Amino acid sequence: MATTFEDAWSVARDVDGWLLESQGRALFEAAQRVPQGTVAVEIGSHRGKSAVLIAMGLPEGVRLTAVDPFDDPRWGGGPESLDMFRANLEKAGVLDRVDLFRGLSEEASAQWTGLPVGFLWVDGAHDIESTLKDFDGWMPHLSKGAELYVHDAFSAVGTTRAILKRFWFSPTVQYTGCARTLVKFRVQPLTLSQRISSFFGITSRLPFFLRMVAIKVSRRRGLHGLERRFMTVDNEPLI
Numbered sequence: 144m145a146t147t148f149e150d151a152w153s154v155a156r157d158v159d160g161w162l163l164e165s166q167g168r169a170l171f172e173a174a175q176r177v178p179q180g181t182v183a184v185e186i187g188s189h190r191g192k193s194a195v196l197i198a199m200g201l202p203e204g205v206r207l208t209a210v211d212p213f214d215d216p217r218w219g220g221g222p223e224s225l226d227m228f229r230a231n232l233e234k235a236g237v238l239d240r241v242d243l244f245r246g247l248s249e250e251a252s253a254q255w256t257g258l259p260v261g262f263l264w265v266d267g268a269h270d271i272e273s274t275l276k277d278f279d280g281w282m283p284h285l286s287k288g289a290e291l292y293v294h295d296a297f298s299a300v301g302t303t304r305a306i307l308k309r310f311w312f313s314p315t316v317q318y319t320g321c322a323r324t325l326v327k328f329r330v331q332p333l334t335l336s337q338r339i340s341s342f343f344g345i346t347s348r349l350p351f352f353l354r355m356v357a358i359k360v361s362r363r364r365g366l367h368g369l370e371r372r373f374m375t376v377d378n379e380p381l382i
């Protein structure tokens with residue numbers, strides 16, 4: 144019987160991480176569409192929450208490469224996070240579908256000799272320099288029509304600046320939607336009307352970004368009442 148999102152989420156929801164269920168569903172469904180003859184690549188694996196969802200969604204025979212140095216203290220990195228990553232993939236029954244590159248995204252992209260990348264999930268460091276390296280390093284390895292998903296978009300300032308810098312009026316990267324802070328793109332040559340519609344799609348996320356900045360500033364200043372006002376949309380947490 145085919146794996147469903149509910150099967151995958153029943154494992155992934157207990158893994159420590161920062162994904163909303165709607166974002167987990169978006170990853171699982173994107174993984175189901177990864178074409179044969181290509182691979183999925185994940186930048187930033189932590190303890191395997193997103194890797195479990197992607198690997199469980201992939202069609203038979205399609206593999207995931209997970210890239211993470213597992214040593215970044217900002218996310219509690221260290222040998223234990225690598226052990227937990229492996230244990231969570233094993234629990235999900237997908238350890239044998241995942242190749243691990245233990246190192247930085249820029250090292251992995253520079254050395255890449257694998258199949259074209261049909262799905263790229265960017266969830267590593269969220270500063271502008273790292274995110275630009277993620278985009279620029281992997282872009283030459285993407286297959287035509289590849290899907291590119293980015294986490295903490297229009298939330299982290301660095302990630303947002305990198306998206307605006309590279310994709311705002313790009314001739315090849317089309318905004319296709321979002322699940323809160325997860326933003327979706329497709330990479331293929333665009334017509335002028337696709338470029339214009341992508342430009343407005345990205346622009347439409349800017350009010351959300353201002354709201355996220357307001358939350359962060361309120362939090363830093365100890366203005367918790369204000370922070371709570373910005374924090375929910377339709378009674379759901381914003382992030």
Ligand SMILES: C[S@@+](CC[C@H](N)C(=O)[O-])C[C@H]1O[C@@H](n2cnc3c(N)ncnc32)[C@H](O)[C@@H]1O
Pocket residue numbers: 159160161162186187188189190191192193194210211212213214215218220246247248249266267268273
């Ligand atoms: C936000 S966490 C990833 C969360 C993970 N995707 C999940 O679903 O739980 C960020 C991860 O990116 C890793 N990281 C930071 N900089 C990186 C880089 N340049 N290349 C690859 N991984 C990086 C960190 O070690 C950390 O584990």
